[in-house]
Amino acid sequence: MxxxxxxxxxxxxxxxxxxxxxxxxxxxxxxxxxxxxxxxxxxxxxxxxxxxxxxxxxxxxxxxxxxxxxxxxxxxxxxxxxxxxxxxxxxxxxxxxxxxxxxxxxxxxxxxxxxxxxxxxxxxxxxxxxxxxxxxxxxxxxxxxxxxxxxxxxxxxxxxxxxxxxxxxxxxxxxxxxxxxxxxxxxxxxxxxxxxxxxxxxxxxxxxxxxxxxxxxxxxxxxxxxxxxxxxxxxxxxxxxxxxxxxxxRPVRRAPITRGEGMSKDGDFEIEFEVEIEAELSLVESSRADEAAGRPTAEWLFDPTDAERDEVGLRNLLGAAEALEGEHE
Ligand SMILES: C[S@@+](CC[C@H](N)C(=O)[O-])C[C@H]1O[C@@H](n2cnc3c(N)ncnc32)[C@H](O)[C@@H]1O
Missing domain, CATH: 3.40.50.150 (Vaccinia Virus protein VP39)
Incomplete structure (x- = not known):
């Protein structure tokens, strides 16, 4: 605290x-x-x-x-x-x-x-x-x-x-x-x-x-x-x-992924994609669209309706990415 x-x-x-x-x-x-x-x-x-x-x-x-x-x-x-x-x-x-x-x-x-x-x-x-x-x-x-x-x-x-x-x-x-x-x-x-x-x-x-x-x-x-x-x-x-x-x-050195031991190249991409969507999603969530909507329009830093629409879209995308990842497990 x-x-x-x-x-x-x-x-x-x-x-x-x-x-x-x-x-x-x-x-x-x-x-x-x-x-x-x-x-x-x-x-x-x-x-x-x-x-x-x-x-x-x-x-x-x-x-x-x-x-x-x-x-x-x-x-x-x-x-x-x-x-x-x-x-x-x-x-x-x-x-x-x-x-x-x-x-x-x-x-x-x-x-x-x-x-x-x-x-x-x-x-x-x-x-x-x-x-x-x-x-x-x-x-x-x-x-x-x-x-x-x-x-x-x-x-x-x-x-x-x-x-x-x-x-x-x-x-x-x-x-x-x-x-x-x-x-x-x-x-x-x-x-x-x-x-x-x-x-x-x-x-x-x-x-x-x-x-x-x-x-x-x-x-x-x-x-x-x-x-x-x-x-x-x-x-x-x-x-x-x-x-x-x-x-x-310092440049990030990524550990090489050996086929068969780790994930496939496709799987690697999907994890990164998922991480990116999650990051975008938390950004949209942190903008607190519901609070902004309750304030006078003149105080808006962004349109809360756009933020809410983005949030729904990103959640759908995240679901798709998770499903794709599941196919490779
Ligand atoms: C001494 S003030 C400096 C503010 C500004 N960087 C400047 O130079 O004017 C420290 C700032 O760090 C922020 N802060 C404290 N904990 C933080 C955290 N976990 N993540 C990000 N910012 C934090 C505080 O809210 C505060 O605004």
């Missing part, structure tokens, strides 16, 4: 941030919606390291309110796809930037194997218990040889006391081992650049001031502020540091 302080920090505050940006103006959106402590210098390093270019599909896992992905779209012309489990954060990203958002967990990404040109995961790994599952899933959806950009808070030694609720910071050795086990080569790593231009930090602070003025009395505000204070103290003490990482997926 997600800690209430994490829900406050990642969900309530994301929604309040979007409200405050609407009051202050859209130039506040990107600085305020970078909630993993990314700054222009950090994002530029990640974008250059990952060699982002116009048209690249950039999957942002744990995208929050969407600031980093929107920055990459604006500066590098990428096509972002956001993935985020917190509902108010998903809505905030859609409201602020009009970007496609998948409401899902990063340990089960409803996308096709090899479909993303690059991935970012900024300030997320520390908040996830099963880091290995999330990295393996990101590796799966990345195209062969594609880049992963991480912003990770790394612990100087195991067992960090007084950590924000729900956070588990890896040591450098653990991070390297996790990447390796998930099939990534760690190419380069730097300390997150410290400097943030005033033009950026002032806008983020103005949004934070509006949020504070409106919500200081809320329990969720106090919980979220407590999380931020604990993280700041640990960073200031040197027990934690923020790192930027560029990693690249």
């Amino acid at each position: 997600t800690a209430p302080a994490m829900v406050a920090e990642f969900d309530d505050v994301a929604g309040w941030t979007a409200d405050a940006v609407e009051l202050l103006g859209e130039r506040h959106a990107i600085p305020a919606a970078c909630r993993g402590s990314a700054s222009p210098a950090a994002l530029a390093w990640l974008a250059e390291a990952c060699e982002l270019s116009a048209g690249t599909t950039l999957l942002d896992v744990g995208a929050g309110a969407g600031g980093p992905a929107a920055w990459a779209a604006e500066r590098f012309g990428v096509r972002p796809v956001l993935l985020e489990p917190m509902p108010a954060a998903c809505r905030a990203a859609a409201r602020l930037f009009g970007l496609p958002v998948i409401s899902a967990d990063g340990t089960r990404i409803p996308l096709r194997t090899g479909s993303a040109g690059a991935a970012w995961c900024l300030g997320v790994l520390d908040t996830v218990r099963d880091k290995a599952a999330m990295l393996a899933e990101i590796r799966r959806v990345l195209a062969p040889g594609a880049s992963l950009g991480l912003l990770v808070v790394v612990a100087r030694s195991p067992r960090v006391r007084a950590a924000p609720d729900g956070n588990h910071f890896p040591t450098q050795r653990e991070l390297a081992a996790l990447l390796d086990a998930a099939g990534f080569d760690l190419v380069e790593q730097i300390d997150r650049p410290e400097s943030v231009p005033l033009a950026w930090s002032r806008r983020a602070e103005q949004v934070a001031a509006v949020v504070a003025a409106r919500h200081r009395g809320d329990r969720a505000y106090a919980l979220a502020a407590g999380q931020g204070e604990r993280l700041s103290r640990l960073l200031a003490s040197g027990r934690l540091s923020m790192q930027l990482v560029h990693a690249v997926g």
Whole structure:
């Protein structure tokens, strides 16, 4: 179960941030919606390291309110796809930037194997218990040889006391081992650049001031502020540091299938086909067409009738694929 302080920090505050940006103006959106402590210098390093270019599909896992992905779209012309489990954060990203958002967990990404040109995961790994599952899933959806950009808070030694609720910071050795086990080569790593231009930090602070003025009395505000204070103290003490990482997926070596021992070539294709349909199906299901249909048309990110029709079609296709597979058993 997600800690209430994490829900406050990642969900309530994301929604309040979007409200405050609407009051202050859209130039506040990107600085305020970078909630993993990314700054222009950090994002530029990640974008250059990952060699982002116009048209690249950039999957942002744990995208929050969407600031980093929107920055990459604006500066590098990428096509972002956001993935985020917190509902108010998903809505905030859609409201602020009009970007496609998948409401899902990063340990089960409803996308096709090899479909993303690059991935970012900024300030997320520390908040996830099963880091290995999330990295393996990101590796799966990345195209062969594609880049992963991480912003990770790394612990100087195991067992960090007084950590924000729900956070588990890896040591450098653990991070390297996790990447390796998930099939990534760690190419380069730097300390997150410290400097943030005033033009950026002032806008983020103005949004934070509006949020504070409106919500200081809320329990969720106090919980979220407590999380931020604990993280700041640990960073200031040197027990934690923020790192930027560029990693690249190693090519997947598929074990050769010996005829007679394994499945036939046809069977192999059918399993892949089935997996792809299942992935498409969970993507359609995660769009929650029934909920969208209950909202005013102006708030729709997609037509729920189309999604429902797709779901029925995909279920039929899945049935056919399962039947085909059964013929080969
Ligand atoms: C510190 S915020 C960073 C948000 C965003 N990446 C940014 O830099 O602005 C961490 C984000 O990770 C998300 N997150 C936590 N657990 C996750 C999971 N299992 N799968 C995907 N995202 C997750 C949270 O909801 C939150 O939005």
